[in-house]
Amino acid sequence: MLCSGRCNRQGVMMVVMNSLQEVVQYLKDEDDFIIVGHESPDPDCLGAMLGLYFGLTQLGKECRVVSGDPVPQDLSWPGLELIEHIPAGFTAGDSCVIVVDCEPERTGSIKEGVKSAKRLVNIDHHQRGRGIGDIVYVEPSEAAACTIIYRILHELEVSFDQKIATAIYGGIVGDTGGFRHANTTSEVLFMAGELLNFGIDPAAIAREIFSSQPLGFLRLLGAALSRLQTAQDGKLVWMTVSFDQFSEFGVDPKNSDHLVSFARMLDTAEIAMVFREVSPGEIRIGLRANHADVGSLARHIGGGGHKLASGATVLGDLHTVSSKVVQIAEHFLVTGELHEWHN
């Protein structure tokens, strides 16, 4: 039975997180898993899914990896072809579902099947509430979901190999922006150093994540950058991309959330935002900051994420939604306060 916390002996609900040891014990006890991640899976999500998959199958467990959105085509890591793309009608059956790198609510088109699973484990590093799940481990101080999976696999005494190391290293590279973000701690670099001992190709992994864009994407980027907008002396910078523009340049809008990293390159930027109309009337907003807490800004408009990297999906007209969110962000930047939000 799913419950939103654990019950104590008096049957009173306690909303508490589980420990890493409890996660490890649960994974030891169960033997039939389906691992899922978030919509628009990124390298950390995919790396966590595959690292855990290879670890659990090495221990003789039954395991599948499932995604509601397609796997991006620009990565060549071993095992990505094993991820089943199930855009609709996903059900977990008797398997235990493990959600990595997000809460069950963010698993996109498979979320109803995920949330109704008989057994549910959730492993994440985003700042958020506990949410649902029999076992929930959320540690926002972790740089990546992959650093958590690294610890779990060690606790499970899994033997690391090139496949596992590529996945975990790739996820860490993705979520630290190639060891450039504030989450690049000495421990993260230690883990990355250990993973390099398994014959992985760090140059290829970095190139695939950061420097292998199709021509259509670069041309779309050019068009979007030429209409880059700023406010507050360039502290706030944003761009919008309509569904029609994605079609015009032949770019899959769901594989374009890294557009925001180009907006944030502006020298004066404190908050960078990208508004993508991923389907007509569905606006995905990516937010990045150097210091400001865009995690709370994203939660304010119905999204979530980290202090310096967050996002939200809002339904509405691209121009209207972007204008409203820009106003909120401007006010937030100046006063530190969040305007009332209606959508």
Ligand SMILES: [Mn+2]
């Ligand atoms: Mn992540």
